[in-house]
Amino acid sequence: MILVTGATGNVGGDVLAELVEAGHDVRALTRHPERAKLPPGAEVVRGDLSAPETLPAALAGVEAVFLYAVPGSASAFVRAALDAGVRRVVMLSSIAVRDDVEVQSNPIGAYHAEIENAVAASGLEWTFLRPGAFATNVHQWAAQVKAGDVVRLAFPDAATAPIHEADIAAVGVRALTEDGHAGAKYPMTGPESLTHRDQVRIVGEAIGRPLRVEELPPDLAREQMLTRVPAPVVDSLFAMMRASVGQEAYVIDTVEKVLGRPARTFAQWAADHADDLR
Numbered sequence: 001m002i003l004v005t006g007a008t009g010n011v012g013g014d015v016l017a018e019l020v021e022a023g024h025d026v027r028a029l030t031r032h033p034e035r036a037k038l039p040p041g042a043e044v045v046r047g048d049l050s051a052p053e054t055l056p057a058a059l060a061g062v063e064a065v066f067l068y069a070v071p072g073s074a075s076a077f078v079r080a081a082l083d084a085g086v087r088r089v090v091m092l093s094s095i096a097v098r099d100d101v102e103v104q105s106n107p108i109g110a111y112h113a114e115i116e117n118a119v120a121a122s123g124l125e126w127t128f129l130r131p132g133a134f135a136t137n138v139h140q141w142a143a144q145v146k147a148g149d150v151v152r153l154a155f156p157d158a159a160t161a162p163i164h165e166a167d168i169a170a171v172g173v174r175a176l177t178e179d180g181h182a183g184a185k186y187p188m189t190g191p192e193s194l195t196h197r198d199q200v201r202i203v204g205e206a207i208g209r210p211l212r213v214e215e216l217p218p219d220l221a222r223e224q225m226l227t228r229v230p231a232p233v234v235d236s237l238f239a240m241m242r243a244s245v246g247q248e249a250y251v252i253d254t255v256e257k258v259l260g261r262p263a264r265t266f267a268q269w270a271a272d273h274a275d276d277l278r
């Protein structure tokens with residue numbers, strides 16, 4: 001049995017779907033089974049990584065776990081996993097984690113590193129997926145795209161190499177179901193460096209309607225993001241965006257190395273999600 005946490009999310013959802021499709025015994029953990037839309041074929045368990053008392057039932061009979069990173073949840077998860085006889089953990093971490101420092105300098109790296117460290121120290125077999133910027137971050141603009149032809153955003157010339165969630169998931173499925181990935185830390189990006197402006201153009205092409213970018217002052221964009229995201233994380237994201245203006249984003253071919261085919265392009269992502277953006 002494989003337990004997928006984050007199963008209602010972008011990446012965990014694709015991990016779950018791929019495992020079910022391949023015929024594996026899969027259990028999906030969610031805090032809200034009543035509203036979760038999960039594929040038939042997956043067993044569903046109510047659970048919360050921040051509520052350790054929910055973990056024994058979720059982990060009973062489980063050999064491998066796809067682990068979503070919930071801050072502060074690591075030591076209770078590791079104890080429960082060892083008690084349940086789990087063998088393998090594949091964690092959705094972040095490219096922000098640095099291996100060359102004792103103390104992580106940014107809060108995104110710090111909370112993922114705390115969980116990585118607890119898993120690595122546990123004796124469980126582990127693989128850490130460390131993706132960079134997700135293509136799904138475009139959903140932040142979805143309401144604007146649906147409402148009109150103008151997308152207002154800060155740092156239009158900031159560059160990332162957006163990765164398709166299905167590629168992260170596919171690498172995760174390999175690590176969950178095959179040998180040969182134990183102890184691997186997989187930094188992962190999409191195949192090409194694109195600015196936010198490029199991404200808006202490509203979304204416009206996918207939905208068949210040209211979109212125009214208007215630059216938002218960073219302070220205003222920061223205020224908007226603060227309504228959804230903690231301040232240290234917002235500040236860290238803004239610092240990364242500011243630093244990437246006019247730069248080529250880092251691109252690495254991990255997806256191709258693991259899967260034996262190139263990572264999906266952002267144009268492919270936009271085509272896959274065009275109906276959600278129209």
Ligand SMILES: NC(=O)c1ccc[n+]([C@@H]2O[C@H](COP(=O)([O-])OP(=O)(O)OC[C@H]3O[C@@H](n4cnc5c(N)ncnc54)[C@H](OP(=O)(O)O)[C@@H]3O)[C@@H](O)[C@H]2O)c1
Pocket residue numbers: 005006007008009010011012029030031032036047048049050068069070092093094095130131132133134136137
């Ligand atoms: N966006 C990026 O550019 C980027 C880049 C690198 C790394 N990451 C990392 O990737 C992760 C986000 O992945 P995603 O986009 O697939 O997630 P998502 O779509 O935002 O979904 C969040 C998932 O987490 C689950 N969850 C939240 N709190 C939980 C808890 N206490 N116990 C159990 N489950 C909980 C939710 O499940 P229920 O609500 O159903 O319980 C849901 O399935 C984050 O760790 C992020 O830091 C993101």
